Amino acid sequence: MECRVLSVQSHVVRGYVGNKSATFPLQVLGFEVDSINSVQFSNHTGYAHWKGQVLTADELNVLYEGIKLNNVNHYDYVLTGYTRDTSFLETVVDIVQELKRLNPKLVYVCDPVMGDQGSMYVPENILPVYRDKVVAVADILTPNQFEAELLTGRKISTEKDALEVMDLLHQMGPDMVVLTSTDLISPHGGQFLVALGSQKMVRPDGTTSTQKIRMEMPKVDAVFVGTGDLFAAMLLAWTHHHPKDLKAACEKTVSVLHHVIKRTITYANKMAGPGKRPSPAQLELRMVQSKKDIEYPAIVVEAIVL
């Protein structure tokens, strides 16, 4: 397999978020990963302390220029996640557009990270850049419910709302949308959360059809950081192998997350000791230890085709 990904995300010295979360799993699955580190921090910002440096939009451009001058600016995928800076994000869009001119088949996997549970955790002025520029060039989008509502201006209270929001997102650009988590009620009860996916495909006769799926995932009583980055990276990998089968791609992706999270929470609880809540350091994803699950994820969730 000869597949090259350009991933533009954070780097942390310790732990697994951003490029640290995405790179190893993709490499283990045989992808060539070129990574531009948008920041270098000691660790993610959920710890008591964090320190480091950020890359400016100009510096991002300089790095891309280096790649371009050597005529190696040829990618099959671009992957982006958490960004706080509008000019940085706009430079990413310019780069994606140029890379798409060079390779019209390029797939841009975009996690439009803006917030969760009703509140934004990036500057507000990021929203119009995602809404008006980024989503338009994205091919695969992995918003949570809050981000999907922000991007479309529509609230989601029922599954029907969610399907309509995904259709609106298709109209804005991406042929594949996965609502990675929602507040929708699961038929299995309150210990499960509902995720939904939608893939638009063109039939041989030129008409479009959409496959929509729903998945129920067991909730875990802990805050993990980097799981969204792992999700987007694994969705990239599994849609690469199952380009017309969102059900299979999502089952694999969600299953990998399940195995990694399960291993992580077990270890974290062990490190913390009985009755104590694990710390952010203890909750770092057990990425390296999950290599086999990343390579060959046992399917533990079934996606229902709607």
Add this chain to the structure above:
Amino acid sequence: MECRVLSIQSHVVRGYVGNKSASFPLQVLGFEVDSINSVQFSNHTGYSHWKGQVLTADELHVLYEGIKLNNVHHYDYVLTGYTRDTSFLEMVVDIVQELKRANPNLVYVCDPVLGDHGSMYVPENLHPVYKNKVVPVADIITPNQFEAELLTGKNISTEKDAVEVMDLLHKMGPDTVVITSSDLPSRLGDRFLVSLGSQRTLMPDGTKSTQRVRMEIPKVDAVFVGTGDLFAAMLLAWTHHYPNDLKTACEKTFSVMHHVIKRTISYAHELAGPGRKPSPPQLELRMVQSKADIEDPAIVMEATVLTL
């Protein structure tokens, strides 16, 4: 296995040098790798063009402070390679010394990158820093012949010279020394280069014993970048698994190198086409494709234990 490495090396967007060369193989072998990127460049400096940014000694210190404030500055290994800045290197030494106070069992694996084939390719003022400050705190060093000569002030013309130089290096600090390549003539002919290793261990009765090994490595007609970084990382891994058996650690390490290089040169020639010299992008190590060889290297060469 619960083993944490702090690796302070370059990052390149594309290709496999520095941390890009060291991290994936170590992670694949189950090591937790914390990585501080000393630079971020588009690609290595052997391409026609390269662009990027460097980390200052202060910025390195700031990152380390973040780790320390969270009380997670506990490492089993430190790994360093190509550096061009003396104050950066001095900051690395300070960090290693503090980490050793926090964990006296910490092993510092140091590739003292200074040059090759008789000429330096870093600023000259790095030489005294390596000699006087870095090597004394190193536990494993991987100099080539030129670097070993520079660090000890002694020339190597025979295997006997090389053994004496490795003994001098032991006296300076590290208990494990591998001269990764030399100009010494190989018993197998001029298609092979000679590497040597020496490991000093403390016996139960308090005396020191030294195991010395020689390896004959097939030469490859190409310039690879990042192979030294891969070598140091894999020597870390295999000495971890064989802490008192330099012979086995070297056989595994050199075997991994062989497999990766062989796969790389085949692919590079395929890309370049018949009769053409592959370009630097084409010669990038086939790291991801070599995962199985990294995990479980088939041994393809035997280290000879020297009896002196």
